[in-house]
Amino acid sequence: xxxxxxxxxxxxxxxxxxxxxxxxxxxxxxxxxxxxxxxxxxxxxxxxxxxxxxxxxxxxxxxxxxxxxxxxxxxxxxxxxxxxxxxxxxxxxxxxxxxxxxxxxxxxxx
Amino acid sequence: xxxxxxxxxxxxxxxxxxxxxxxxxxxxxxxxxxxxxxxxxxxxxxxxxxxxxxxxxxxxxxxxxxxxxxxxxxxxxxxxxxxxxxxxxxxxxxxxxxxxxxxxxxxxxxxxxx
Numbered sequence: 369x370x371x372x373x374x375x376x377x378x379x380x381x382x383x384x385x386x387x388x389x390x391x392x393x394x395x396x397x398x399x400x401x402x403x404x405x406x407x408x409x410x411x412x413x414x415x416x417x418x419x420x421x422x423x424x425x426x427x428x429x430x431x432x433x434x435x436x437x438x439x440x441x442x443x444x445x446x447x448x449x450x451x452x453x454x455x456x457x458x459x460x461x462x463x464x465x466x467x468x469x470x471x472x473x474x475x476x477x478x
Numbered sequence: 479x480x481x482x483x484x485x486x487x488x489x490x491x492x493x494x495x496x497x498x499x500x501x502x503x504x505x506x507x508x509x510x511x512x513x514x515x516x517x518x519x520x521x522x523x524x525x526x527x528x529x530x531x532x533x534x535x536x537x538x539x540x541x542x543x544x545x546x547x548x549x550x551x552x553x554x555x556x557x558x559x560x561x562x563x564x565x566x567x568x569x570x571x572x573x574x575x576x577x578x579x580x581x582x583x584x585x586x587x588x589x590x591x592x
Contacts, residue, residue, distance in 0.1 A: 372520065399577035411482070411583040412521075412568070419578060457520070464575045465536070468513075468520030 372460045374469035381448045381476050388444040389472040391458030395439035399461040403432055403443060406471070407454045415443075415456075448476045480504055482584035484569050490590045491559045499554040499587050501569030509572045510552040511536075511581065512544060514565040521568060527552055528575065559591045 373392045381387045393401060400419045406412040416425040421436040429446045445452050455473045459466040485500045501510065508529050513521040523536030527546040541563060543555045552571075556563060566588050570581040 377518075402580070404583075409585075411585050413583070414580040417578045417580060459520075461577045464577075465523060465526070466521075466581065468522075470518055470520045 372458060372467050372469040374456075374458060374472050376472060377470065378473040378475070381445070381474060383448060383450060383476055383478050385448055386444065386446045387448060387474065388442050389456070389474075391441045391443070391469055393439050393441070393458070393460040395437060398436045398439075401434060401441050401461075402459040402466060403441070404457040404459065405430075405454050406457055412457060443472075445474065448474070450476045450478055452476050482569055482571055482582050484567075484584040484587050486587060487585065488588050490592065491556075492592050493560060495559050496555070496557050497559065497589075498556075499567055499569075499589075501552045501554070501571075501584055502550055503552075503569075503571040503582070504550065505571060505573070505582065506549070507571035507573050507582070508549070509575050509579075510546065511570045511572075512542070512552065512554045513568045513570065514538065515568060515586070516565050524554065524567075559589075561591045563589065564591045565589060 403415040404412040418434040423434040432443045434441045453476045455471040457471045459468045482503045511526040512524040522538050525544040527533050530549040533544045545553045566586045569584040572579045572581045
């Protein structure tokens with residue numbers, strides 16, 4: 369079982385501020401990294417699938433970067449809004465299955 | 479298009495009782511998964527299925543059984559519930575099992591075992 373770590377575990381952001389957090393994963397045998405967004409009382413939803421070193425993906429105010437050589441991915445939220453409050457999960461492909469981190473819970477204060 | 483649905487949404491069991499959680503998907507996906515989510519831990523894979531009539535063990539299979547009699551349904555059974563099985567259970571499905579195949583999740587079932 370691979371160790372996928374996310375930090376910090378939680379963070380509070382003022383509305384309008386930008387923030388970022390980290391997903392660390394084993395750098396050997398890399399295939400893909402997935403980011404999911406999970407709002408309270410809803411289903412986790414896919415945000416990004418990242419496969420190439422140096423990859424950068426963007427969806428609205430949320431973007432992610434990938435460094436496969438050192439084994440980390442950053443997720444950025446620019447100009448945070450209350451609707452960005454959610455738990456953000458990253459998952460690493462291991463033997464055709466997803467190995468999830470514990471998530472970073474973001475709370476945006478109005 | 480309902481996507482992935484789970485039944486029930488909430489359940490309280492007494493130790494030793496049994497129950498079945500139902501997952502249904504309408505996307506014609508081959509692959510289906512059952513996860514559990516516990517505080518401070520990532521989603522952990524219990525069992526999965528690579529097609530109708532097939533099942534396989536995941537990371538934490540003990541105490542659970544599964545069946546995939548129809549392509550669209552994946553059932554998770556607890557034969558004799560224990561307090562350690564108190565958790566939120568998520569079902570997911572995907573078209574393939576490739577590195578870039580996205581999994582689509584259901585809304586979860588919150589199970590409490592007393």
